Amino acid sequence: MQDIRWKALWLGLATVFICLIIWAATDAMTALAVFAAAILLYLISHLFWLHKLLQWFKKPDLNSMPIGAGIWEDVFAAIYYEKRRHSRSQAQISSALDRFRHAASALPDGVVLLNGNDQIEWCNPTAEHQLGLSMKQDAGQPISYLVRPVDFIQYLHRQDYSEPIKLKSWRNAGATLEIQLVPFGANQKLLLSRDISQVEKLETMRRDFIANVSHEMRTPLTVVGGFIETLMDMEGAVPESTRSYFSMMQEQTNRMRRLIEDLLTLSQLENSPEAPQESEIDLSALLNMLLHEGNSLSQNQHHITLDPVEPGLFIKGAPEELHSALGNLVSNAVRYTPKGESISLKLLLRGTNVIFSVCDTGIGIEQQHIDRLTERFYRVDRSRSRETGGTGLGLSIVKHILTRHQGHLEIESEAGKGSIFSAVLPQSRLIRKTVASVDSLP
Structure with missing residues (x-):
């Protein structure tokens, strides 16, 4: 821009100088006429090149760009270089x-690009096959018009995409798809779909294998345990020198039976995706039962307390399942809390949740173990688990039961300071009933 200004300045000075010479040689009117003609010619040239620039902008081809003259030569040169860089x-x-699209097209998973209105902007061939889309016909269509399962529509509108959802394929019988939405940019989303049919088949085979093996082992273990118990009860059948061995056999047989019972319970939960048969459960009665069971298991070696429960509180759920889940939390606290320490049971209403918490002053758990506690057979201290009779399946059972009741498990712990295990259920399951006062009774 500096060069253009200097050129305009020098051109103006030259015009003025020439007009002054004409004025000196002739008269002022002639010089003024020449100056006016020069200004008019200058404006006409600018209008001419502006017209050329406008015409070129309608079809901006580098090969047809005007060259220009004077100042306009620099302008066209600058536009030419900028256009070439662009x-x-x-x-x-x-x-x-193009490389991204080719790479995305080669992915084994389906990829669909959605705009801020959840309309399809692009998808790869895998998504076309899995979801029944057509890039040529469906571009610009809302995804909810084409992928219509109710679970997906609810997932799309829920705005919580932290976890994927599983859907039975509506195109291929027996196929299962895992779908997840990933937000990015200005309200845009990536829809990722994966065929997990083979994984589901393997998982079903694993569950069936565990259930069948556990069921088949239950009978022989019952027989072996029964014979060992009978022999130990028969006077003189077991010499005193070997009685300790029989006690060990009975202990290990009982441990195996507990393990098989837990495996069967877990398999039953995993193989029953439908909602459990529910009824109204009196929370006060349930928690008092858990307190009694905890004291029985503890044999008065711990100080177990239950905070007062508001009367008339009921929760909708499967009685056996919730009793098993909450009982697991209480029994774990008793097993892993040293003798003489305290355990407290609490029922809290927090926000939209009902929370049953078991607080202990036991050995606690280091942070790196907490995320894995609900895995099958995961134990922080294997030797201690064997001593306390744990199977490593209790918290996995708790997790499955709470999930079936739209709840989840929260764990807070610090090594050496104790733990808080909380079963969190939605308050929509809570039922309040009016309790008649004692004075109003006949």
């Missing part, structure tokens, strides 16, 4: 976009 950048972007 063309190179655009070519690089187009090349990168």
Whole structure:
């Protein structure tokens, strides 16, 4: 821009100088006429090149760009170089976009790009096959018009995409899809779909294998345990020198039976995706039963307390399942809390949740173990688990039961300071009933 200004300045000074010479040689009117003609010619030239620039902008081709004259030569040169740089950048972007599309097209998973209105902008061939889409026909269509399962529509509108959902394929019988939405940019989303049919089959085979093996082992273990118990009860059948061995056999047989019972319970929960048969459960009665069971298991070696429960509180759920889940939390606290320490049971209403918490002053758990506690057979201290009779399946059972009741398990713990295990259920399951006062009774 500096060069253009200098050129305009020198051109103006030259015109004025020439007019002054004409004025000196002739008269003022002639010089003024020459100056006016020069200004008019200058404006006409600008209008001419502006017209050329406008015409070129309608079809901006580098090969047809005007060359210009004077100041306009620099203007057209600057536009030419900028246009060429832009063309190179655009070519690089187009090349990168083509490489991205080719890479996305080669993915074994389906990929659908959605705009802020959940309309399809692009999808790869895998998504077309899995979801029944057509890039040519469905571009610009809302995804909810084409992928219509109720679970997906609810997932799309829920705005919580932290976990994927599983859907039975509506195109291929027996196929299962895992779908997850990933937000990015300005309200845009990536829809990722994966065929997990083989994984589901393997998982079903694993569950069936565990259930069948556990069921088949239950009978022989019952027989062996029964014979050992009978022999130990028969006077003189077991010499005193070997009685300790029989006690060990009975202990290990009982441990195996507990393990098989837990495996069967877990398999039953995993193989029953439908909602459990529910009824109204009196929370006060349930928690008092858990307190009694905890004291029985503890044999008065711990100080177990239950905070007062508001009368008339009921919760909707499967009685056996919730009793098993909450009982597991209480028994774990008793097993892993040293003798003489305290355990407290609490029922809290927090926000939209009903929370049953078991607080202990036991050995606690280090933070790196907490996320894995609900895994099958995961134990922080294997030797201690064997001593306390744990199977490593209790918290996994708790997790499955709470999930079936739209709840979850929360764990807070610090090594050496104790733990808090909380079963969190939605308050929509809570039922309040009016309790008649004692004075009003006949």
